[in-house]
Amino acid sequence: MKHYDLIVIGSGPAGEKAAVKAAYHGKSVAVVEKESMLGGAGTNTGTLPSKTLKETALYYSGINESGLFGVDKELKRAADAEDFFFRKNEVQDWQELGIEKNFVLHNIDVYKGKGTVINPNRVQVVGVDDALLEADFILIATGSYPFQPEGIPFDGKFVHDSDTILSIKGIPKSMVIVGAGVIGCEYATIFAVMGTKVKLVNGHGDILTFLDPEIRDQLVDSMEHDNIEFVLNQRIEKVEILPEDHEFNVHAKLSDGDPIQADMFLYAAGRSGQSAGLGLAEVGVEIGSRGNIVVDKEYRSAVPSIFAVGDVIGFPALASTGMDQGRVAVSHMFGFGDQVQLTEHFPYGIYTIPEVSVYGLTEEEAKQQGYECVVGRARYVDMPRGKIMGVKRGMLKMVVDKKTERVLGVHIIGKIATELVHYGMALVDSKATIETVINRVYNMPTLHELYKYAAYNVLIEGHYLDAPTGH
The missing domain is CATH 3.50.50.60 (FAD/NAD(P)-binding domain)
Structure with a gap:
């Protein structure tokens, strides 16, 4: 039996980042992964694959370039499934290799097999690598799996x-x-x-x-x-x-x-927490609805030495939040004190076509909280960069408190919305005003000019006395 400071079960985004943080601070770490590939759903079945397929669909459909250059792009042959999944497979392989290198770089031991918690400090691994492991702490980061309603003939074909x-x-x-x-x-x-x-x-x-x-x-x-x-x-x-x-x-x-x-x-x-068959209930860990592990604000379960992070604990079940949950949990385990809680607010990114990304209060939420709000809008098609790109759809909506002129929320639909939203996050979190937005110089032509013109639109819609007559 080998002893570690930390055993992590699951190598997805939450498990990987937790393991690496602990190892970075000099702790001995083992990662247990039951699948043949590292990376969990983030790499293999969820985050990266679906987002890569979105980019592939845009490429093969040619909808972003249709009519822009006089001659529409035509592929020599129709895309088949092999074409459709080619880039996804490339990204998966690249990501798994990156995770493997990260573990090697930080001297993290990886065990391939199913991990079962047999007491609050021991994990039995059965599979490619059979092992009995012991640790001061155990972190469950096993993710989730698709919920399958009863009576539906899931055959993986139709x-x-x-x-x-x-x-x-x-x-x-x-x-x-x-x-x-x-x-x-x-x-x-x-x-x-x-x-x-x-x-x-x-x-x-x-x-x-x-x-x-x-x-x-x-x-x-x-x-x-x-x-x-x-x-x-x-x-x-x-x-x-x-x-x-x-x-x-x-x-x-x-x-x-x-x-x-x-x-x-x-x-x-929807999805359910991947907690069954790990021996958790048997050692006293509380399991909630849909298989989600119940944890406190430090991500500690009912068993003090066992923590859980990521999709297996339920909402918000995002790769982005899971990674930081892992880091916060490790900080509490070992008393690092450098990252003691997840930020209260975080952006939502929806990788539809077109993308949607939001941060802060909606117009409706602002009114419910007692704000007299003003809304400013700027459309992609009105931006010089938007015209160059040939973007036909898209808008940035800014929600502002009329009294203080503070930005309360930013809501974007359109190309690379998930990239553009982060400046909006900074505005909301720093309690910036529309004056801050207007007085910034932005590269031109860029889509970030959406922020400036949405702010100008706030001045107009809010009927401010000092609003400029033109912009």
Whole structure:
């Protein structure tokens, strides 16, 4: 039995960053990974693969360049599944190699096999590497897996979840996506621009309700423009895989009794914490709903020596937050004191086509909190850089407190929205005013000019006495 300061079960974003931080501070660390590839869902089934597919879809569809240069780009042959997944596979391999090098660089031992917690300080590894390990602390970073509703014939060929969709053998002519959350909307836009006829089914009357309604409406309009059909306030019942001689592969009924069918079904109905079979409940760790491990603000479980971070603890279940949760947990374990809590607020990035990214208060939230707010808008198509790029859609919406002129929230839909939002984060967190935004000099032409012109629009919409007559 080998002793370590820390054993991390799971090598995804949260586990990797926790392990590296502990090792950087001189702690002995072991990482246990049951899959053949390192990186967890962030590398293999979630974050990076789906975002890479989005860029691939944009490339093969050519929608960003259509009509810009006089002659539209034409590919010599239609993209097949091998083409579609080529770049995804390249990025996965590159990322896994990077994680492996990071572990080697920090002298972290990696054990390939299934880890089971047999007491608060011991882990049994069974697999490629059989080992009995002991540590002062154990960190669970096993991530999540797609929730599969009962009675649905998931076969990994015609009926998929968000993991198996990454191994399809061909691009379907038609697809029904069940669930209009972030994952469902992202895949809907990816397949739609590749020419798949997509129907997006949702049990509620709207999608992505946490977004500013104006931004959400623009996203819906864009998705409908790309021929995505919304089937709202409906549930899927009785799914049946049809024999090969039928026109469609999958047939189902909606809750109102109407039929719905397609070549392929994708269920994007949420995810569950990967906590089963780890021996956690047996040693006293509390498991909550959908397999999520219950932790305190330091990410410590009911067992003092066992911590948990990332998707396995539930909301917000983002790679970005998981990485910092891992670092914070390690800081508390060993008393480093350098990173003791996750920031209260963080940006949301939705990698649909077009992208959406938001930070701070929506217009509605600001009013509910008692602000008399003013809204400024700037559109991509009005920016010189937007014209150069040929961007037809996109907007930055800035929510400002009329009394103090402080920026309360920034909401962006459009190309590289997930990149542009970080300046908005700095404005909100530093309690900057629109004067700060206007008085900055930005490279020209750039999309960052959206901020300046949204701020000018605030002056106009707010009827400020000293508002400039032109800009």
